[in-house]
Each structure stands twice: as structure tokens, then as C-alpha cells.
Amino acid sequence: MNTTTIGAIVRGDREVFPPYLYEAYQSTRRRAPTLPLIDVPLTLSELTGPGPAISAITPEDADLTRNAGTGGEAIGQRIIVTGRVLDDHGQPVPNTLMEIWQANASGRYLHKRDQWPGPLDPNFLGIGRCLTDANGVYRFLTIRPGAYPWKNHPNAWRPAHIHFSVFGPSALSRLVTQMYFPDDSLHSIDPIMQSVPTEAARQRLIAAYDHNVTEPEWALGYRWDIVIRGPYATPFEPAQFEKAGEAAQ
């Protein structure tokens, strides 16, 4: 299922980032820009960003099995999802805000636009957030989301996934993506996942089952590291602000 248009408009690395127009994912057809993105030198406006300034969270935010505030626990296979946020030189990205959202165990989102007949779980909101620690490590306790149908094409089903939003140190490192689970037969027929242009890049969106993360008598463990752009690793030379960059080290 590769319908990438030749000469497609892509942001950043063509080996990694999907094109804006990916016809198998129908919603791209009227929303993808048709004119090339304009290359510009990086300035202080892009080499800064909100990441370091936003950090309002509580520890409970990282436990999606209990953060509905009902006193009850979400139904489903309890899982731990943990990993590191790294820049593209492998350096940990500490103290960065991670926000996640996901369907419940039946594959239903708590959202007015999600009306398929998967049952809602009154004890599950499907939203969480945390900050990475000094080593760039994040950790969520949640339940494994279900697959769900969508109307993109006949009998379309999205593989189980968790949405992630990551800020990082600069506007360049901003990332919204999705984490998938290993050994899911729906990967190969999901146009959103298949929009990622290379197998290597698609594999990077799949978490690994990790028995060392699994806690006995409690929860299965998955590990997923996320690599985001560092402030200076770009195809464009930040000719300006080398001084500002040094000051930021």
C-alpha cells in the first residue's frame, strides 16, 4: 500500500516523514498543501520553543488506569509504556512534556465524534501526561487500547495505538506521532502507519515487549524510545545565532 506521490511535499527527512498527500488516507486529499514548503534559514524563532517553559503536571496524570477520578480502575490489559526521549545524537532530552491519548480496551475514544458501538468505560478517560526525568525517561501506566473501525475505506480498522505529543527543546523538535504494538496484523493495511515511507522508519513507531519492564502479578511492559530533532541537527545551516547556541549549552 504505497501511494506516495512522486515529488510529494514532505517536511524534513524524506526517509522518515510521511508526505502530506497520501491518497490511501483520504483525509489528506483536501488538507495537504499543494505548493512546496519554503526552505528558510533557522532563526531564534525556531531555535527556541515552548518546551522548557511548560511543565504543569501531577504524578497522577501518568496513571491512565486511575486518573478518571471515579475511584475505580479502567478495564483492560494493564500495561506499562516506558522509554527514553533522545535527540538525534542520542542525547537524552530531560524535563520535556509528553502528552498521550488513546482508545479504551474496546477501541472506543471518550469523544463525541466517536460513535461506533464499542462500549465506553466509565473509569477510563484515555488521556495522560508526564515529564521526562533527568535521563530522558518517561513512564505511563495504562491499559492496552483496542483496535477500532474507521470510515476511510470499506472494513477499515486502525491497529491498536497510543497517540504521543512531545515538545522537546525547540520548535524544531515538536512531534506528534503514534506508538504501535508488536505483532499486530493490522499494520500492513493501515494507511496512516503505511504513510511512513520506509520500513526502518515504520519499525521505529512500534514498541517492543520488554519482560524487564513487566511487573509480576501486575502489568505487561513495553519499551518505546522516541528520537526527536535536536535544536541544531537540521538540513539547513543555522548560520545565525551560533553564539546563542553556545550560550544554551
Add this chain to the structure above:
Amino acid sequence: MSTFLLAASQTVGPFFGPGLLRDGACRNDLTEPQTVGERIRIEGRVLDGDGAPVPDAMIEIWQADAHGHYNHPADSGTAPSDPDFTGFGRTGTGEDGSYWFETIKPGPVPFDAQQWQAPHIVVTVFARGLLNHLVTRLYFAGEPANASDPILGYVPDERRATLLARHETEGATNVYRFDIILQGADETVFFNV
């Protein structure tokens, strides 16, 4: 090339609202009573290639304070910083594709050792159907510094108007209107950053 393979972007999808726009995460109003600067209101709509509203987009903005200082450790410039201004906003679009922010007009920020950038706000768009976010800039129509802004200089003349927010007055409020057109005639300029 990157040493480590980057994580690919994926669409924000249609169901981000409860998580990303919850109380405290949605930031329409960037100002505090003590914030320095000229109050402005930004209003606009996000439209698709058919001119139809995009009701499930999220907009984030990032801007300098009124002195031209970014609330970020990489801004080591000499401008004073406003402790009552973060410079980050986030909101979702309504059923009619509309969005708004209350903020202050940013000061000019440096481009390099010699040149300045005109006052501008970095605008990032996420939506169902956008496999990557889109980055653009809001400039202020009528601002004399636009003529010498180095980044606007990279934009073809005939497309620059898509980056200029139009000034309107509604009573005592300074409104700047900035529509974001994802596709088609008058498609907004987006940057490869």
C-alpha cells in the same frame, strides 16, 4: 544525516481534544494582568482545499514578548524579559473552523548580528488528515519592518499576503485576522522547518 533515526510524525487524528485541550492545556489567553505590551486578539479560520472549515484542527503559537525576548534559554540576547509572559498558546478550531487567541504584539527579534526580523508569531497547525504538522508565521499587515524581514524575503511576492494578518478594530479591541488555508487558491505559505 541524523545519527539516530528520527521518530516519524503521524496525524493528531480527530480525538485529541480531551487530552490536548483539557483545562490548563488549552491556552487561548496568553496574557496576565501584569503582562507588558499592546493587547491584541488573533482571530481566524482554518479552511481546506474546498474552502470548507476544518473543525478538528489544533493551533499552537509561539512568540517573543513585547521586548522581543523569547522565554527560552537559547535566547541570550540583550532584550529584557517579561516574567509575566510565556509566549505559548494552544487552541482547537470550532465547528466553523474558527480559532482565537488573546495575546500581546511581540517585539522585533534578531535575525543575525546585523539584521532584525519584523514582529511575527510562529503558528503550527495539527489536524486530522495532516500526517505532519504545518509551520507558518503570522506577520502584521502594515508593519513597516515587514519590507526588510529576511524570512519574508524568501517568500515569493505573490504569496506574501497569506502571511499578513489584517488589522480590524472591534470597539477597543485590536483584532488581527489570520485565516489558514491548507490547500488551493491563496494557500497559506508553510515553511520547511
